[in-house]
Amino acid sequence: MISRKLTLALGAALIAAANGIALSGVAYNRSGEPESRLVLSQRELERPWSWRSNKENSGLSLALEWRVPAADSESDYSYYSSHGGIPAWLDEKRIAELGFDVERAKGDDARRDKTIAQSERQVLVVLELAGNAWQGAIEQARQRLAHQQSLRQASPGAKELIDGEKRAQERLAREENESSRLFAVDVGTDLASLRAKYPDRSRYLILQGNLRLDRIYRDKKTVVTGYLGKLAVDRINVPHAMRAPFESMPPRAGGPNDKKPPFTATVAVGQRLEPWIEAVGTP
Amino acid sequence: MNPPTRSEAQQRADDIRVFRVELARLETEGVLQLPPEQRRAVDAHHDGLLAGYAAAFDIDRDTQARQLSLGMRVASFLGALALAASVFFLFYQFWGHFGETAQVAILIGAALGSLGLTVFIQGRDASGYFTKLAALVAFACFVLDLVMLGQIFNITPTDKALLPWAALAFLLAYTCDLRLLLAAGICCVIAYVSARVGEWGGLYWLDAGRRPENYFPVAVLLFATPLMVSHRRFAGFEVIYRVFGLLCLLVPMLILGHWGNGSYLDMPAGVIEGGYQVAGFVASALAIWLGVRRSWNDTVNTGITFFVIFLYTKIYDWWWEIMPKWLFFLVVALSAILILVVLKRLRGGRSQA
Numbered sequence: 130m131i132s133r134k135l136t137l138a139l140g141a142a143l144i145a146a147a148n149g150i151a152l153s154g155v156a157y158n159r160s161g162e163p164e165s166r167l168v169l170s171q172r173e174l175e176r177p178w179s180w181r182s183n184k185e186n187s188g189l190s191l192a193l194e195w196r197v198p199a200a201d202s203e204s205d206y207s208y209y210s211s212h213g214g215i216p217a218w219l220d221e222k223r224i225a226e227l228g229f230d231v232e233r234a235k236g237d238d239a240r241r242d243k244t245i246a247q248s249e250r251q252v253l254v255v256l257e258l259a260g261n262a263w264q265g266a267i268e269q270a271r272q273r274l275a276h277q278q279s280l281r282q283a284s285p286g287a288k289e290l291i292d293g294e295k296r297a298q299e300r301l302a303r304e305e306n307e308s309s310r311l312f313a314v315d316v317g318t319d320l321a322s323l324r325a326k327y328p329d330r331s332r333y334l335i336l337q338g339n340l341r342l343d344r345i346y347r348d349k350k351t352v353v354t355g356y357l358g359k360l361a362v363d364r365i366n367v368p369h370a371m372r373a374p375f376e377s378m379p380p381r382a383g384g385p386n387d388k389k390p391p392f393t394a395t396v397a398v399g400q401r402l403e404p405w406i407e408a409v410g411t412p
Numbered sequence: 413m414n415p416p417t418r419s420e421a422q423q424r425a426d427d428i429r430v431f432r433v434e435l436a437r438l439e440t441e442g443v444l445q446l447p448p449e450q451r452r453a454v455d456a457h458h459d460g461l462l463a464g465y466a467a468a469f470d471i472d473r474d475t476q477a478r479q480l481s482l483g484m485r486v487a488s489f490l491g492a493l494a495l496a497a498s499v500f501f502l503f504y505q506f507w508g509h510f511g512e513t514a515q516v517a518i519l520i521g522a523a524l525g526s527l528g529l530t531v532f533i534q535g536r537d538a539s540g541y542f543t544k545l546a547a548l549v550a551f552a553c554f555v556l557d558l559v560m561l562g563q564i565f566n567i568t569p570t571d572k573a574l575l576p577w578a579a580l581a582f583l584l585a586y587t588c589d590l591r592l593l594l595a596a597g598i599c600c601v602i603a604y605v606s607a608r609v610g611e612w613g614g615l616y617w618l619d620a621g622r623r624p625e626n627y628f629p630v631a632v633l634l635f636a637t638p639l640m641v642s643h644r645r646f647a648g649f650e651v652i653y654r655v656f657g658l659l660c661l662l663v664p665m666l667i668l669g670h671w672g673n674g675s676y677l678d679m680p681a682g683v684i685e686g687g688y689q690v691a692g693f694v695a696s697a698l699a700i701w702l703g704v705r706r707s708w709n710d711t712v713n714t715g716i717t718f719f720v721i722f723l724y725t726k727i728y729d730w731w732w733e734i735m736p737k738w739l740f741f742l743v744v745a746l747s748a749i750l751i752l753v754v755l756k757r758l759r760g761g762r763s764q765a
Contacts, residue, residue, distance in 0.1 A: 136587040140527045147576035155565040187508030369511045
């Protein structure tokens with residue numbers, strides 16, 4: 130049995146070493162020029178529901194609201210912020226390039242399900258802020274509104290068509306003014322090549338996320354695609370010195386009348402692709 | 413020679429108690445009558461030993477004390493868990509009110525302070541109950557420390573954090589003779605090794621559980637540890653290694669016996685499930701055999717438990733749908749009687765040997 134002094138020394142050395150390694154990683158991540166730096170708003174950074182009313186946790190972190198451009202423009206869900214989905218741009222060729230066994234996932238034998246169920250892996254996800262993907266989502270909402278308006282004009286008295294047009298108008302307004310403008314536009318495994326493809330560091334955020342195989346019915350045939358899941362870091366802690374603007378905001382109420390109080394936050398992503406908040410501003 | 417550990421002192425005290433009871437019986441039955449001076453010498457020697465052990469290790473000197481000790485063990489276990497949870501919630505409730513530097517200082521200070529407190533209490537707590545409380549709090553503080561650093565600085569979750577947690581748990585377990593901390597350390601090792609094996613197999617580390625075979629290497633490692641490293645001075649440690657090793661082997665086999673798609677093997681799911689059902693029977697039977705041979709009660713009991721689970725799940729698969737319920741339960745009862753007969757024979761053979 131080792132002496133108590135030695136126990137204390139070994140334990141203290143272990144605690145110091147573990148903390149030292151973790152904090153060195155943080156220092157390395159934040160060293161030099163950030164890998165990317167974006168100014169996000171209340172549209173992309175969601176306050177927690179329970180903060181201020183939750184007496185058990187006094188910390189504050191903001192959830193990164195990001196979206197996946199859905200292939201199905203008619204889908205109700207394609208208009209909302211989400212935390213994953215099946216990107217329209219991810220086809221079988223692209224998935225095969227990422228190293229997934231597409232042929233096996235397309236097979237008809239029992240091994241197909243196993244291949245799909247066990248395919249999840251970590252990749253780099255490129256998130257575009259207020260770019261073409263967002264414009265595409267607005268355009269989809271406009272087309273949907275135009276379609277609903279034409280239907281309503283053909284049958285002016287139909288209540289469900291009047292409601293449908295109203296929903297489409299609300300959807301367009303939400304897309305233009307409230308929903309997140311941060312869209313996943315690409316995935317890859319090599320940071321340098323992704324950054325070469327998306328050089329604007331103030332518009333393209335690259336983070337680690339999970340991708341797994343999936344099978345869907347598209348264009349009247351079953352195709353293998355990918356499901357983009359959770360990001361490795363999807364909540365960003367608000368430093369104590371920057372909490373003041375959030376202290377005065379009303380709690381989130383939920384529902385259609387829940388207006389998000391405006392704010393901006395400069396989010397930097399460092400060498401290890403770990404984000405942090407550099408500044409918070411309110412109008 | 414003084415026994416060096418608390419468990420050895422307790423064992424000697426138990427032996428003395430049994431010896432005294434049996435000696436009294438032999439005297440009553442007229443089989444043995446020690447001369448008075450020898451009797452006094454033996455009594456004095458034993459009294460001295462018991463007094464010494466009680467002073468040094470706070471051992472149970474009689475049956476009543478032993479029963480109370482069991483209650484104290486349960487209370488200290490529950491208290492340790494509750495205290496660890498309390499530390500977690502205490503920090504969560506107030507951490508937002510401090511700046512990052514203060515948060516880090518509090519986390520590191522709590523981890524170091526609770527470790528120091530554990531070592532301090534260990535030197536003054538012969539019973540070990542309060543040391544156990546303090547040690548689990550020290551472990552919880554260290555876990556909280558690294559988890560919260562991850563939250564404060566948005567660090568990508570990693571399985572590497574399991575290594576220092578395991579190291580501290582083992583350090584406290586071996587230096588303070590605490591089985592609870594050994595179990596905590598083993599759980600960290602199980603999670604780390606299975607995550608690594610899963611990652612080598614192409615899985616994301618948090619998804620290691622999706623392929624139960626990831627737990628087989630750590631099962632071998634745990635079961636082999638007490639065979640390679642003597643734990644004579646640490647009562648109950650070998651048992652914990654063996655039981656966790658068997659759980660890491662038999663639970664995945666049980667799962668794969670009903671979920672072939674979870675296997676790495678490139679075979680039809682039905683074949684894999686059949687194979688693992690057979691392997692489960694063989695492995696639990698081998699555990700019973702090895703346990704009987706080496707007098708490892710823990711191994712025998714774990715083997716029997718899993719053999720019965722494997723047997724009953726098969727009986728359920730085969731006959732639940734096609735048999736009337738009375739007949740199904742009769743078959744279950746008969747199989748239980750059969751197991752009893754087999755174990756009785758095993759015990760009889762063992763007694764004769």
